[in-house]
Amino acid sequence: xxxxxxxxxxxxxxxxxxxxxxxxxxxxxxxxxxxxxxxxxxxxxxxxxxxxxxxxxxxxxxxxxxxxxxxxxxxxxxxxxxxxxxxxxxxxxxxxxxxxxxxxxxxxxxxxxxxxxxxxxxxxxxxxxxxxxxxxxxxxxxxxxxxxxxxxxxxxxxxxxxxxxxxxxxxxxxxxxxxxxxxxxxxxxxxxxxxxxxxxxxxxxxxxxxxxxxxxxxxxxxxxxxxxxxxxxxxxxxxx
Numbered sequence: 001x002x003x004x005x006x007x008x009x010x011x012x013x014x015x016x017x018x019x020x021x022x023x024x025x026x027x028x029x030x031x032x033x034x035x036x037x038x039x040x041x042x043x044x045x046x047x048x049x050x051x052x053x054x055x056x057x058x059x060x061x062x063x064x065x066x067x068x069x070x071x072x073x074x075x076x077x078x079x080x081x082x083x084x085x086x087x088x089x090x091x092x093x094x095x096x097x098x099x100x101x102x103x104x105x106x107x108x109x110x111x112x113x114x115x116x117x118x119x120x121x122x123x124x125x126x127x128x129x130x131x132x133x134x135x136x137x138x139x140x141x142x143x144x145x146x147x148x149x150x151x152x153x154x155x156x157x158x159x160x161x162x163x164x165x166x167x168x169x170x171x172x173x174x175x176x177x178x179x180x181x182x183x184x185x186x187x188x189x190x191x192x193x194x195x196x197x198x199x200x201x202x203x204x205x206x207x208x209x210x211x212x213x214x215x216x217x218x219x220x221x222x223x224x225x226x227x228x229x230x231x232x233x234x235x236x237x238x239x240x
Contacts, residue, residue, distance in 0.1 A: 017055020023234025027214040039193030062127040129163040135170040205238040
């Protein structure tokens with residue numbers, strides 16, 4: 001099953017909404033692309049994902065969908081208020097769609113070819129989609145061939161839905177056993193988020209490992225959590 005990657009031009013880009021990101025990917029990411037954000041627990045993956053969605057809602061009047069296997073809705077909404085992101089308000093306005101699925105439900109959804117999620121995306125004209133995190137889904141498949149086939153089917157669905165999609169992964173490297181080779185090669189971009197200790201101090205950092213069709217920075221740079229969300233310091237390199 002071959003996935004057709006989006007054909008874009010200079011005006012067909014999506015702003016992630018993370019200050020400083022353009023210092024790593026000057027051209028921005030392609031509309032309707034699929035990007036993987038991988039990081040360890042506490043690195044800021046969920047904040048990164050929600051910031052991407054909220055930016056689309058608040059700056060572009062887009063509808064966003066958040067599919068999670070792990071986050072509890074009320075706790076998530078409360079936690080994100082620290083950044084001034086009122087997800088409940090956006091949900092009431094029909095601009096933020098929260099879905100909590102089990103990995104088994106997503107597995108059935110893939111078999112069915114989209115199911116109710118596809119209907120919601122079409123009816124609500126969803127433009128930004130997050131799946132947080134895909135790790136639990138990948139662990140359902142013990143056979144590598146079966147895992148690869150499932151990943152390819154998922155990418156076919158994402159491509160058909162016409163959203164700009166961000167997948168998070170509970171991992172710091174796309175090359176170990178948790179993320180299959182199918183993810184590594186099929187996604188349009190890979191962003192690594194680190195939460196590591198350097199000289200006895202815990203720091204956050206970010207690098208863009210891959211972004212298909214555009215020039216990227218080769219640097220690993222500082223990532224800060226501020227009162228307004230994540231901020232990338234593209235000129236502040238980090239040695240990890």
